[in-house]
Amino acid sequence: MSEAFESRPKLRVRGRSLMAIVLTPELPLADWLGALDAQIKAAPTFFDQRAVIVELTALPSTTPDVAGFLEELEQRGIRIIGTEGAHPSWNGIKAWVRPLANTRASGKPVEIHAPSSAAASAKEANALVIDRPVRSGQSVVFEHGDLTVVGSVSSGAEIVATGSIHVYGALRGRAFAGLKGNSRARIFCRRLEAEFLAIDGLYSTADEIEPRLRGAAVQAWLDGKSLMIAALD
Amino acid sequence: MARVLVVTSGKGGVGKTTSAAALGAALAQAGEHVVVVDFDVGLRNLDLVMGAERRVVFDLINVVQGDVKLHQALIRDKRLETLSLLPASQTRDKDALKPDGVAKVVGELREKFDWVICDSPAGIERGATLAMRHADIAVVVTNPEVSSVRDSDRIIGLLDSKTERAERGERIDKHLLLTRYDADRAMRGEMLKVEDVLEILAIPLLAVIPESQDVLRASNLGVPVPLNNPTSAPTRAYLDAARRLRGETVVMTFPSQKRSLISRLLGRKAIA
Numbered sequence: 001m002s003e004a005f006e007s008r009p010k011l012r013v014r015g016r017s018l019m020a021i022v023l024t025p026e027l028p029l030a031d032w033l034g035a036l037d038a039q040i041k042a043a044p045t046f047f048d049q050r051a052v053i054v055e056l057t058a059l060p061s062t063t064p065d066v067a068g069f070l071e072e073l074e075q076r077g078i079r080i081i082g083t084e085g086a087h088p089s090w091n092g093i094k095a096w097v098r099p100l101a102n103t104r105a106s107g108k109p110v111e112i113h114a115p116s117s118a119a120a121s122a123k124e125a126n127a128l129v130i131d132r133p134v135r136s137g138q139s140v141v142f143e144h145g146d147l148t149v150v151g152s153v154s155s156g157a158e159i160v161a162t163g164s165i166h167v168y169g170a171l172r173g174r175a176f177a178g179l180k181g182n183s184r185a186r187i188f189c190r191r192l193e194a195e196f197l198a199i200d201g202l203y204s205t206a207d208e209i210e211p212r213l214r215g216a217a218v219q220a221w222l223d224g225k226s227l228m229i230a231a232l233d
Numbered sequence: 234m235a236r237v238l239v240v241t242s243g244k245g246g247v248g249k250t251t252s253a254a255a256l257g258a259a260l261a262q263a264g265e266h267v268v269v270v271d272f273d274v275g276l277r278n279l280d281l282v283m284g285a286e287r288r289v290v291f292d293l294i295n296v297v298q299g300d301v302k303l304h305q306a307l308i309r310d311k312r313l314e315t316l317s318l319l320p321a322s323q324t325r326d327k328d329a330l331k332p333d334g335v336a337k338v339v340g341e342l343r344e345k346f347d348w349v350i351c352d353s354p355a356g357i358e359r360g361a362t363l364a365m366r367h368a369d370i371a372v373v374v375t376n377p378e379v380s381s382v383r384d385s386d387r388i389i390g391l392l393d394s395k396t397e398r399a400e401r402g403e404r405i406d407k408h409l410l411l412t413r414y415d416a417d418r419a420m421r422g423e424m425l426k427v428e429d430v431l432e433i434l435a436i437p438l439l440a441v442i443p444e445s446q447d448v449l450r451a452s453n454l455g456v457p458v459p460l461n462n463p464t465s466a467p468t469r470a471y472l473d474a475a476r477r478l479r480g481e482t483v484v485m486t487f488p489s490q491k492r493s494l495i496s497r498l499l500g501r502k503a504i505a
Contacts, residue, residue: 135386136386156386157390
């Protein structure tokens with residue numbers, strides 16, 4: 001009996017929040033699809049990998065061929081994760097994914113940028129420079145490269161980057177470099193007073209950092225499975 | 234051109250209300266038309282510190298909700314005719330503060346006064362964010378003590394994101410008001426020094442207000458600090474602060490240690 005108990009596999013469950021785009025189709029549907037096409041033409045990568053929720057409250061429940069509409073959206077590469085405001089008695093609504101529960105009706109309007117600026121910013125966005133202090137409670141996440149802060153990072157602040165992190169000031173908060181599996185990322189700072197340092201998932205808390213390194217200019221990097229920290233001078 | 238100033242801190246009990254009243258009185262003494270507005274709905278204190286608690290008829294919530302006109306709620310100070318108070322409600326809570334209503338009231342106050350001083354409640358929730366929303370200048374009140382400094386840092390971050398100015402891409406002038414400073418304790422390492430606080434918060438220093446028993450006396454009497462004792466050290470510091478807010482360059486005076494001459498001559502060690 002105890003053997004059966006021990007051999008039960010563990011199920012790890014995590015919570016995750018993500019930003020979804022809400023589309024609200026309106027009548028006439030043909031016109032709305034036309035506008036959607038124009039938008040996709042102007043910004044071809046906008047819907048790539050974005051989770052989309054379709055809000056159906058603007059469509060009367062007598063709208064015909066709702067299932068066909070679903071196909072139209074999917075053909076355009078739109079990944080629908082849920083619907084809102086759909087009445088269960090709609091003809092064809094069963095073909096859609098199940099409605100979302102407990103969603104908040106409000107949401108901020110999202111601007112769809114023109115492709116030139118998107119492409120340009122994608123090219124330039126391989127390094128982010130912040131030229132003011134990062135204050136307690138602020139969280140900076142940069143997923144496209146190195147992050148540089150010209151100033152200090154306060155206790156209670158958090159800076160995260162897929163690349164390396166450079167702090168020209170005191171690092172008093174938390175720093176995570178090498179997000180998304182970049183084990184070659186490093187963390188540099190002028191004064192180490194960090195609460196937490198991590199590179200590609202391997203971390204050290206303030207307690208674990210050698211006392212002689214506190215207050216010094218340091219760099220941190222990964223050597224195999226160890227997080228190494230050494231003084232810069 | 235009217236200026237809206239918010240007195241905020243994050244941490245509670247550091248001297249926001251005392252300082253809002255003191256700066257208001259100091260500016261009014263210099264001839265400016267000043268209104269101090271209490272945004273601490275439900276836990277109002279500004280009326281007590283101003284000595285107006287027995288004259289409150291209508292409050293900020295009444296004006297925001299449109300029950301009364303602004304002039305019916307404003308209470309003129311008995312000692313300084315250019316100083317007025319707009320008290321908060323004690324029976325409601327901050328959910329009654331509506332952003333549109335507050336915007337309208339602040340707009341009206343801008344037309345009537347040179348300085349609109351908003352006394353923020355503690356915390357980072359709605360009351361505090363509404364108090365700072367329309368500010369042109371922020372005075373961040375901090376005690377030289379680690380939790381106060383961290384909370385002030387948080388509030389500075391919010392000033393750079395939740396104010397109308399920040400949303401428009403403009404900078405809001407932030408000033409540090411270091412209160413309850415005790416030079417002896419700072420020297421002994423029991424309290425943070427001025428330079429330690431400045432290094433962490435990185436905003437310009439407005440004034441250092443020394444720890445003083447005068448402040449509690451003034452509060453209990455319902456008199457703003459500069460009016461209660463015109464020559465005390467805190468009063469001088471607040472008056473200098475008001476002058477700096479008006480654009481004057483005033484040399485900063487730091488509270489000095491209180492050791493007596495004899496103890497300074499003999500040093501702290503016993504003579505063998």
